[in-house]
Amino acid sequence: MTPLKLHHFLLLMFIFFFFFFLLPSSHAQTPRQANNTGFTCTGTRTCAAYAFYRASAPNFLDLAAVGDLFEVSRQMIATPSNISSVSSALVEDQPLFVPxxxxxxxxxxxxxSLSYANISYAIQPNDTFFVVSTYKFNNLTTYPSVETVNPTLVATNLSIGQVTIFPVFCKCPDTNNTNYMISYVVQPEDNISSIASAFGVQEQAIIDVNNDTLYDYDTIFIPVExxxxxSQPAVAPAAPPGGNGSDTGSGSGKDRTGTVRGLGIGLGVVGMLLVLVGGVWLWREFVMKKRLGYEDEEEEGGRKKVYSGGKEGQKADFDVKLMANVSDCLDKYRxxxxxxxxxxxxxxxxxxxIEGSVYKGEIDGELFAIKxxxxxxxxxxxxxxxxNHGNLVKLEGFCVDPEEANCYLVYEYVENGSLYSWLHEERKEKLNWKTRLxxxxxxxxxxQYIHEHTRPRVVHKDIKSSNILLDYNKRAKIANFGLAKSGMNAITMHIVGTQGYIAPEYLAxxxxxxxxxxxxxxxxxxxxISGKEAIDKEGNLLWASAIRTFEVDSEQEKARRLREWMDKDILRETCSMxxxxxxxxxxxxxxxxxxxxxxxxxxxxxxxCKSEDLGFDISDDGLGSPRVVAR
Incomplete structure (x- = not known):
């Protein structure tokens, strides 16, 4: 390979590894999971168990990192995992038994009561319950379970360093011929036969402890004596020591020299790219800090962030800088x-x-929602x-408090609250089908407005019934653009959203x-349609249930199932099937x-709109009467 070709090869390899390590694993909690909250238990028994864990890049390719995650020593993992040296480097997907x-x-x-191993974890930058349970703990626990065992923590408002309990699913054996239960996360290619063969147990033993149906990325338990x-990957042999060229074949010294030069060029290019990326990052950090009017000031006892214009007389100047940096159009807001x-x-x-960090407030006789x-x-x-659209909650203004480093977004107040509260909370008044449609x-x-009429297009990223608000006429407005992204077809490592609503491709x-x-x-x-929540207390996903229910060819059978499945409040009406x-x-x-x-x-x-025309006679004011349809 010529130095130039090697240089190109190394550059391509750098780009490949850069994206490979930055993109998230596809081993995500998918909507097919059967158990999201945990495994119930009785009594106070404690036992030794093991988790089957797969090493993953970039952060968990050594025993020290995995041991720190599970709060055990390197040797405690190395011994049951058949690893001879605790300092050995791991490879992607290398199997480990973690006690x-x-x-x-x-x-x-x-x-x-729930059965789990109590693992303490300190929240790090960009962590969410979902990301940590999915990517760091390999789906050995789940986002809803973490929320359940940490009732005082707010998932959307985690602080760096905050100690959180991550309940790693486990089970104690209840038979005499079982010494351990191994917690194992089902992979898409798995079946009961392949799992039984891999762990050297009978298929029926796995079925007895779990059941005969497997769900992708769900945790099951393998009973073993x-x-x-x-079987661990072989360690690559060390490269032979280099000679002076006298013991090599003809031309090998020249080849080695070319390789070294090519390697040098490739590493130089990689170094330049890293410097470039680092420079861009530093420039961005510097610019953003300048935007926010902050500067770092060294103080005795540690670093402290101070507002450069913190004096009372400079607050107005700070507000002017902030508005200029956000947009030239902010003069339309109060x-x-x-x-x-x-x-x-x-x-x-x-x-x-009202909910979360949103408050109701009255200013000059007008009600506002203040975030x-x-x-x-x-x-x-x-x-x-x-x-700016009638079906989006309108931003009326904002406020910045530089002393407390708080920002307040002031929205129009939407009188009838969230769609979630109308569908899933106790109310005397129910939404009829005409209103729901x-x-x-x-x-x-x-x-349609944010997808088609904004440039670049806006993706909301958190459409759910609690983010849909109803005004005094019960007309809907989309709220909460806190997770929204301007632009599309991007890829992110930071998975955010609400379980039960997240699209599979984003999740994976x-x-x-x-x-x-x-x-x-x-x-x-x-x-x-159903009046059911997106995810029930047992962790069952509404959309997965719907697909299973309506996977039939007969329209008559589908209609029959729909009558059984739909909200009983709608059934009391006379409306169009x-x-x-x-x-x-x-x-x-x-x-x-x-x-x-x-x-x-x-x-x-x-x-x-076609469905609306089928069900109702629309009058000039947009209201109509349901058609009478025989059931």
């Missing part, structure tokens, strides 16, 4: 004073709290300033596109695993 102390832990009145011997917002919410009293947050609203403001069309219109590969909003919207349509079937068809189309097969939002709006 666990399994116990039955009381949780709450709803779940009783003794741990099987893991800039509130902190004192106004504090007075409006009675000092952000809990009695004014309080640490200064991380730059992206949200950047997106909100370029959207109109809500669906409103949401679709709002999505971090692909961001408008089609992920389409998937989430399909789940909301199912909520409107054609309309209901039309919306169900749209919902199922939105939930295609292959995003390219999902309809565009424009097609969805058209189809929903």
């Amino acid at each position: 666990l102390t399994c116990s039955c832990n009381p949780v709450n009145a709803t779940f009783g 003794q741990l099987p011997s893991l 800039v509130f004073d902190v004192e106004e917002l504090v007075e409006a919410t009675d000092g952000f009293d809990s009695r004014s709290l 309080k947050m640490k200064w991380n609203a730059y992206e949200e403001l950047k997106i909100l300033q370029k959207v 109109r809500i669906a069309i409103d949401i679709a219109n709002g999505l 590969d971090g692909v961001v596109s408008t089609k992920m909003d389409v998937f989430s919207f399909g789940v909301v349509l199912l909520e409107l 054609e309309s209901l079937m039309g919306v169900l068809t749209v919902a199922i189309a939105c939930l295609q695993k292959d995003q390219s097969k999902r309809p565009s939002i424009m097609d969805i709006v058209y189809a929903l």
